[in-house]
Amino acid sequence: MFGLDKKDTRMLLVVAVLTLCAPFILNPFPTDSAMAQFNAGYPDLMQRFVIFGIFAIGFNILFGLTGYLSFGHAAFLGVGSYSAVWMFKLLSMNVVPAILLAVVISGLFALLIGFVSLRRSGIYFSILTLAFAQMSFNLAYSVLTPITNGETGLQLTLDDPRVLGVSATADGSIPVTSLFGLEMRSTFEMVVGPWAFQFNAGYYLCALVLLAVFYLSIRIFRSPFGMMLRAVKSNQQRMNYTGLNTKPYTLAAFVISGMYAGLAGGLMASMDPLAGAERMQWTASGEVVLMTILGGAGTLIGPVLGAGFIKYFENIFSKINDTVLHNWFAFMPDGLEDFVVFIVHPFIGKGWHLTLGIMFMLVVVFLPGGLVEGGQRIAKWVKGRKNKDDSTSATKNPAE
Amino acid sequence: MGILEVKNVGKRFGGLQALGDVNLSVKENTVHAIIGPNGAGKSTLLNCLVGKLIPDTGSVMFDGQSVLGRKPYEINQMGISRVFQTPEIFGDLTVLENMLIPCFAKRDGAFSLNAITSVPSETDVLEKAEKMLVEMNMADKRHMHSASLSRGDKRRLEIGMCLSQEPRLLLLDEPTAGMARADTNNTIDLLKEIKEQRDITIAIIEHDMHVVFSLADRITVLAQGTPLVEDDPQNIRGNPKVREAYLGESA
Structure with missing residues (x-):
């Protein structure tokens, strides 16, 4: 289907089902239950899942295929956000032109940065991209204040021109982002017994975009172009002596992944029309590296898993506090309860980074292929056990 | 006129004159071997042909076009393929x-x-x-x-990759270095087959005399960065100068 082989089609369908049914899947616990705090099925968080999924898919096209580790990809995300917000300010609140501009501008920006950074490879390339991203961050934070509104961040105001829209709505407030009239924030709540599932227009736009770009990334991975990118990672010397110019290949991969990042930034601004410089900071660039490696660099689905994993931890683990812990361990004797809470305390709430760090170390040490490798090992183990059962029963049968 | 014409090529690394004044003409559809003791400049010469190094003086013409100043991938697209000493795949x-x-x-x-x-x-x-x-x-x-x-299969694969580009000139840099006897013989047979079945010119740098004498139509002996002699294999064998410079050492 769609020019994909059976395995890839199946994977695309799995991702489609997961993203489209996310409001159900991420809300397994009834609203009033004690476990409700582990529900992740609210629009804000679901949007973040898919937007960072898009960001990581794009990053993986560069890092996973060519092996060039960029430490400055958040710059493209930021540029995408700023471009989108400017489109909302100047043109209209429709998200389509905003997202298109975000992709185009970040692509051009990536062309510029990539052209310079790709003169070097390995660690020097990483440092160059990091330097560029930090320069962009500082420019956005201070020098370019007229464009970026400095530390406050770029926001919509009542006196923005919005040539094709209105500066202010009839009741005097700032208009909201929409897709040809469908408001991004509009949410339909479905109550089934004790459960409440939320279907948000913005989330579904992001999910459809994710599916489209995921499909595109499968096509790139399976194309001759994708094979050349893997060849770049494997042996540049052989590439050069096989009549292939590695530079345009790496630059094209860099620009494509920059455009993915810009798309993510544009979507982010479409969901919540503001853009701040902190989106371009090096920690944001590092986060997408973590997502990709945690999920499995060079695999198709890995980055999406990694993005979901990290965003879930960030939002859910950080909300657990000591009171919650005391509730959980209330069944223990007093002294022991306090002790256990004391031990667990550094890993929750603001300390969730510690948990993430440990997880990351464990994955890199024991599963260098990321979560995807973990899944493959489990599948292999299950299969192996099944085969063993079959073979033992097969040998038994003739004897009987 | 040969398909590859090297004229007065010189290359200096700091105080070391790696190549003095090399003249070499490789005829179309022949196997031309370049031999010489260690440090004779064989690899430097090869690197000058494929665009890895640019010689200080002289010219390198492939099929009437200069290769100097071109990038390795451009030279490859002109029709020169290279096999490395350790297989690059x-x-x-x-x-x-x-x-x-x-x-x-x-x-x-x-x-x-x-x-x-x-x-x-x-x-x-x-x-x-x-x-x-x-x-x-x-x-x-x-x-x-x-x-x-x-190792032998990697070499085979690398040679196959080069041939699939249908090059006019195939450069081999010590293709049997570090190989077991059986693998060496396999490689010799493969190269003989290629020579017989294809319209291809082969230039080969080699240490192993067995390989050189079983393949080459023409041999250039390089010593201290300059060609000592260029002749047919049977004359090289008997040449006293070559014996002294190279074969004498190993005999």
């Missing part, structure tokens, strides 16, 4: 993918943003690569990771 890719890449390079040139089609749908290139694998006797290994091949 795409270790992370399968054997079939290794063979596909030069076939794509031949068809699509130095760069092509072909992200629309999928590899399995490119039947013409696939057929060509499969055919070359059969010729190289590697068809049964097509889905193996090429890094896990034996």
